[in-house]
Amino acid sequence: MEIVYVVFASILVWTSYKSFSKGLDYLAFFKEELSKKDACFSPMASVIVPCRGLDQGLEENLRMLFRQDYPQYEILFVVDSEDDEAAAVIKKLITENKNVKSSLLVAGKARNEGQKIHNLRYALDFTSAESAVFVFADSDARMNEDWLKSLVEPLKDETIGATTGYRWMISKKRNLASELRSVWNASVASALGRNTESNFCWGGSMALRKETFEKCKVREKWRGKLSDDFVVTNAIKEAGLKVFFVPKAMTATLEDVSFRQMLEFTNRQMKITRAYAPHLWINCLLGSFLFNLVFLWSFLIAFLDAFRSPVSWIATGSVFSVSLFSIGKSLLRLKAVSLVLKNYDLKYQYLTHSTLWLISPSVYLYNCVCAMFLKKIVWRGISYDIEKIN
Numbered sequence: 001m002e003i004v005y006v007v008f009a010s011i012l013v014w015t016s017y018k019s020f021s022k023g024l025d026y027l028a029f030f031k032e033e034l035s036k037k038d039a040c041f042s043p044m045a046s047v048i049v050p051c052r053g054l055d056q057g058l059e060e061n062l063r064m065l066f067r068q069d070y071p072q073y074e075i076l077f078v079v080d081s082e083d084d085e086a087a088a089v090i091k092k093l094i095t096e097n098k099n100v101k102s103s104l105l106v107a108g109k110a111r112n113e114g115q116k117i118h119n120l121r122y123a124l125d126f127t128s129a130e131s132a133v134f135v136f137a138d139s140d141a142r143m144n145e146d147w148l149k150s151l152v153e154p155l156k157d158e159t160i161g162a163t164t165g166y167r168w169m170i171s172k173k174r175n176l177a178s179e180l181r182s183v184w185n186a187s188v189a190s191a192l193g194r195n196t197e198s199n200f201c202w203g204g205s206m207a208l209r210k211e212t213f214e215k216c217k218v219r220e221k222w223r224g225k226l227s228d229d230f231v232v233t234n235a236i237k238e239a240g241l242k243v244f245f246v247p248k249a250m251t252a253t254l255e256d257v258s259f260r261q262m263l264e265f266t267n268r269q270m271k272i273t274r275a276y277a278p279h280l281w282i283n284c285l286l287g288s289f290l291f292n293l294v295f296l297w298s299f300l301i302a303f304l305d306a307f308r309s310p311v312s313w314i315a316t317g318s319v320f321s322v323s324l325f326s327i328g329k330s331l332l333r334l335k336a337v338s339l340v341l342k343n344y345d346l347k348y349q350y351l352t353h354s355t356l357w358l359i360s361p362s363v364y365l366y367n368c369v370c371a372m373f374l375k376k377i378v379w380r381g382i383s384y385d386i387e388k389i390n
Contacts, residue, residue, distance in 0.1 A: 138204030150248035161241025165205030165249025
């Protein structure tokens with residue numbers, strides 16, 4: 001059994017080192033992209049924002065869409081009902097910001113597909129004929145003023161099929177559940193980077209040329225689906241195009257959640273991942289299982305053996321090495337994101353992100369197991385059966 005332990009521990013130390021190395025590259029990529037001069041590519045853009053219910057900070061989130069440093073764009077807000085709580089907030093902002101072309105659309109209830117998918121497909125019929133770029137944003141994301149410009153500019157390269165940002169979660173009350181969700185989410189955020197082949201789209205901050213969108217038949221492929229971004233990612237890659245990650249298009253999600261809400265969110269993400277990208281789910285399952293197994297095994301060896309044999313020293317060294325690499329990775333990605341989200345005080349997250357990494361693999365393992373057996377998710381108050389929809 002000692003040999004088996006040493007093999008597993010060695011694999012975990014090696015993968016932790018590789019993860020730390022990717023953290024170094026993540027920070028370097030942010031610095032490179034932020035140092036680039038703005039390119040002269042800003043065609044007419046249609047920004048589509050599906051909304052449902054009152055997100056925390058909804059009004060301020062949506063207000064930032066009207067403050068974009070971009071020459072010509074329109075905003076299309078989409079709800080499923082005029083009675084939706086978000087409708088009143090949207091109408092108020094449209095009235096206050098006459099300088100930006102914007103509209104509120106009512107898509108009605110979805111049938112045999114996700115409500116978000118239905119809203120997006122509905123809104124496409126109302127985009128301007130002059131629009132050359134389709135941009136998609138989530139209502140719980142708060143953008144910087146250069147978000148739209150940064151997201152669109154890389155599309156001047158026609159080998160890039162889609163550009164994407166990602167969310168960074170910030171809690172206001174700084175409770176444990178919210179901070180744990182932030183750490184969980186940060187692991188996904190740092191999976192993006194300079195590698196356009198492994199990058200994926202995130203529907204809350206995503207842009208495509210209209211020509212590419214139509215060529216890849218995204219609207220048709222969305223029909224009957226639940227996830228917007230996984231479908232876009234697959235369509236872009238099937239067409240032999242790249243997904244380009246734009247650090248400047250990172251957005252802040254300012255929310256507080258309970259433990260129930262945290263688990264609901266993380267379980268939903270993993271269930272959708274298993275449905276649309278099973279290889280990623282398998283990687284998460286194996287990775288989180290290995291981490292939890294080796295750490296628990298190492299602590300038992302160190303406690304029971306008390307340094308009386310070589311394997312106990314190996315166990316201690318493994319825990320120390322993995323901890324060092326994991327803390328380093330957490331601090332590197334937080335440093336990178338801090339370069340973009342300058343308007344937010346992220347200093348407190350140096351403590352939470354350098355400690356809660358120890359717990360997040362257990363949450364990932366729980367999510368992966370739930371995704372194997374539980375097929376229903378709740379998204380914006382609507383219950384979906386993943387197998388039936390897909």
